[in-house]
Amino acid sequence: MAKRDTWKDVEKGATIKRPGSAREYKTGDWRSQRPVYDQDRCIKCGVCYLYCPDAAIKIRPDGFIEIDEYYCKGCGICARECITGAFKMVPEGREEAKKK
């Protein structure tokens, strides 16, 4: 069912015939706050990568990390778990968040 289809386009039982479509769902839309990453504090330990419940943190080839904002729900677990305090949670829409 594409985004603006009508009820007539619904498969019986709302069955989804195309596998893997869940990855198109932009859970990043749920975010009310955003983690802002400070690379200078990062020690490349990977704790944030392990804890992220949405696998929205990727480790770059240089060992630092990158946040996938398409999926990041802004739960703040990375900021809570980070040993060196390299994440700051900032309300969505504020200047500091936009700057990033």
Place this chain on the structure above:
Amino acid sequence: MSERIGIEVSLAVAEAAKMAKVDVVAAYPITPQTHIVEGLAELIAEGHLDAEYVCVESEHSAMSACLGSAAVGARTFTATAGQGLELMHEVVYVAASMRLPIVMVVANRALSSPLSVWGDHSDVMAVRDTGWIQVFAESGQDAFDLTIWAFRVAEDKRVLFPVMVNLDGFHLTHVVEPIEMPSQEEVDRFLPPNDYPQSLDPAKPITMGSFAVPQFFTEIKKAQEVDFEKTRPIIRETWDEFAKVFGRKYQAVEKYKTDGAETLLLTMGSFSQTASLAIDELRKNGEKVGQIRLRLWRPFPFEELKEAVRGAKRLIILDRAISYGGPGGPVASEVKSALYDVDNAPKIASFIAGLGGRDVLPEHFIDMINRGVELADKGQEGPYEMLGVRE
């Protein structure tokens, strides 16, 4: 050729599931349904039925197992009663919304508390809006026939909704009745093998029972309701087919001695037979009374009901469940709303009786009709009257 035998109704229902060649039975025993699933367990253990019997740890698991089984295209049967139906409640909705053609027999039982293993319609009324096709059996023959029919209509590719066959706990489940048992050949002629069109298949993966965000949920529910409405003619058609093969005709609303009747008694389930004795008695005395029996409960037969009550002055309704603080018993309130926009609709008197296994005898029905005529003519105060309660 069919054969008429005396058999306990529960065991006849087990036999019906056997003749329907079910693939999977997932059920948890609970009074008064127990003999149905015990019967099936025995049929499978003895090798009379080639099916998987899943011994589950609760009714919630029973219906959950049924979802999985129906989703791979296996013909799936379960049965429950009372508290068991309530324990599986959330999964009952899922079965209908996922369009899984499961057949469930409910041996209707009262709900706690106080604990009662005896019959009334409280259990099924609590699952009224789950999206299942729901029918009521009046006799052992009905229970047998409707169980076979249920698979046919559920699995029809234009339907694909689960079907609930209700039979009164003890009043039907535990009595021995003469039942016409068809031959396997006749059943096979009526009931083709299940060919579920969207079954789970590793070679062709699909997602069933996913989640839906607000942008999709309303469309999905509308599609489900529109499809459910479309089952009405197919229910009729499959009952016609049933009559062709087995010679017994079922209808959404069935009439008994309604010709020229000014007063109609509306009943549902096994009490309809008892009530008909009261009708016979009153007719003998020249009173213009008749009976209508609601066979199909969901989808509710609005048109058939309107047609059946046309011309009657009074309609007396028996409910075997209470809607606390509501507009009367569930059947009466449905019937009242169905007739709201009908010109010259009959005046209604609503009664609640037969709770928790309390008998309602023919003489009680005569009292109900006499009292109902009085109430309908002067206007009933309050939503209903409880009959046979010690004051």
